[in-house]
Structures are given as C-alpha cells and as structure tokens.
Amino acid sequence: DAGVTQSPTHLIKTRGQQVTLRCSPKSGHDTVSWYQQALGQGPQFIFQYYEEEERQRGNFPDRFSGHQFPNYSSELNVNALLLGDSALYLCASSLDTEAFFGQGTRLTVV
Amino acid sequence: GNSVTQMEGPVTLSEEAFLTINCTYTATGYPSLFWYVQYPGEGLQLLLKATKADDKGSNKGFEATYRKETTSFHLEKGSVQVSDSAVYFCALRKNRDDKIIFGKGTRLHILP
Numbered sequence: 001d002a003g004v005t006q007s008p009t010h011l012i013k014t015r016g017q018q019v020t021l022r023c024s025p026k027s028g029h030d031t032v033s034w035y036q037q038a039l040g041q042g043p044q045f046i047f048q049y050y051e052e053e054e055r056q057r058g059n060f061p062d063r064f065s066g067h068q069f070p071n072y073s074s075e076l077n078v079n080a081l082l083l084g085d086s087a088l089y090l091c092a093s094s095l096d097t098e099a100f101f102g103q104g105t106r107l108t109v110v
Numbered sequence: 111g112n113s114v115t116q117m118e119g120p121v122t123l124s125e126e127a128f129l130t131i132n133c134t135y136t137a138t139g140y141p142s143l144f145w146y147v148q149y150p151g152e153g154l155q156l157l158l159k160a161t162k163a164d165d166k167g168s169n170k171g172f173e174a175t176y177r178k179e180t181t182s183f184h185l186e187k188g189s190v191q192v193s194d195s196a197v198y199f200c201a202l203r204k205n206r207d208d209k210i211i212f213g214k215g216t217r218l219h220i221l222p
Contacts (some may be wrong), residue, residue, distance in 0.1 A: 006153075031206070033210070035210075041214060041215070042201075042213055042215050043154070043199075044212075045210065045211075050207075055207065056157070056207075071123060090153055094205045095206075097142045097161065097203055099146075099156075100156070101153045
C-alpha cells in the first residue's frame with residue numbers, strides 16, 4: 001500500500017499565478033481533506049471532499065478550490081497567489097476517524 | 111468552538127530523560143484524540159490515538175490517556191532517544207466526517 005501520495009513535493013510560484021496540487025489517497029479511502037501548515041504552526045483545515053463534493057470548508061477564501069475524481073484522488077487549486085500562501089500543503093485521507101497524511105507539497109510564493 | 115492547547119516549545123531534554131508534553135482540549139461531546147509527529151522536512155505521522163474516555167493510546171514507548179474530567183491528553187515517554195527529536199501535535203476530531211483540529215505543535219530536541 002503506497003499510502004497517501006502528493007505531487008509535486010516542492011513548487012515555486014510568482015505572486016498572482018495559479019497553482020494545482022495533487023493527492024492520491026490511501027487505497028480504499030473515500031474521504032480526502034486538505035490542510036495548510038504555515039511555518040512553525042499547526043495544520044489548518046482548508047476543505048474536505050467526499051463522493052466528489054466539497055463536504056466541509058474551513059476559513060479560507062474562494063481563491064482556494066478543489067476537486068475530487070471518481071477514483072477518490074483530489075486536487076487543490078489556488079488562484080491569484082499571495083506571498084502569505086507560502087506553506088506546506090498536506091493532504092489526508094480517511095475511512096473512519098483515523099486520518100493518514102501525505103508528505104505534503106511545499107509551496108513557495110515569490 | 112473546539113480547540114486544542116498544548117505546551118509551547120521548544121522542549122530540550124537529555125537522552126533517557128522522562129518526557130511529558132501537556133495537551134488540553136475544548137470540545138462538545140466525545141471527540142477522538144490524537145498525537146501526530148512531524149520529523150524535519152516530512153508530513154504528519156499518527157503516533158497514537160484514543161477514541162473514548164479513559165482509553166490509553168500507546169506506540170513506540172509513547173503513551174497518552176484520554177482524561178474527560180480534566181479534558182487532557184498528555185503525551186509521555188519514560189526514556190527519550192535522540193531519534194525522538196521532532197515536532198509533536200495534539201489533535202482532536204469529533205467524528206470521521208469532521209475536520210481535525212490541531213494544536214500549534216511542540217518542538218522536541220533530545221541531546222545525546
């Protein structure tokens with residue numbers, strides 16, 4: 001079992017650009033959540049997808065959007081990037097209360 | 111709202127010392143409680159969990175007991191190793207459909 005895989009591992013973007021991050025959940029997991037972890041902070045919930053629909057959303061602007069595909073994989077899109085969007089983006093998949101996290105994508109906005 | 115508060119770091123200990131990292135939570139009902147560990151440059155790994163009051167989660171020598179009366183879930187280890195150096199996050203989740211709420215993390219340094 002490959003666990004939760006995220007791509008790319010690192011990314012550098014310029015302010016104003018758009019970015020897409022990808023996540024493949026652990027085998028059999030149908031729920032995918034995305035978190036943003038700023039440097040020195042705990043992860044903050046962005047949103048959760050289940051059955052290809054956004055089920056919950058945290059306190060993030062509409063610039064942050066996502067998608068879940070029929071195979072449960074997911075994408076996180078961020079438009080009009082700001083310097084403050086620089087962070088580690090974590091994807092988590094779950095089947096019950098236990099969530100498994102990927103290694104994350106380190107996004108740097110310059 | 112629901113929240114998690116954990117002791118601020120960094121915490122620096124010598125190898126073989128006893129470790130306690132305090133964690134308290136605020137939540138309605140009976141959330142599941144977790145400790146996650148993050149090694150440098152990596153994502154989060156689940157260290158241990160407890161799903162109901164008085165449950166004790168344990169893994170790799172670490173333990174934490176779900177205390178409903180004190181709303182606490184303190185992490186302990188009897189003898190730490192250099193390899194335990196990492197950031198530790200206390201977290202809660204109300205149910206499988208809910209988000210995970212994390213504390214700010216506690217950085218642990220173990221000196222040889």
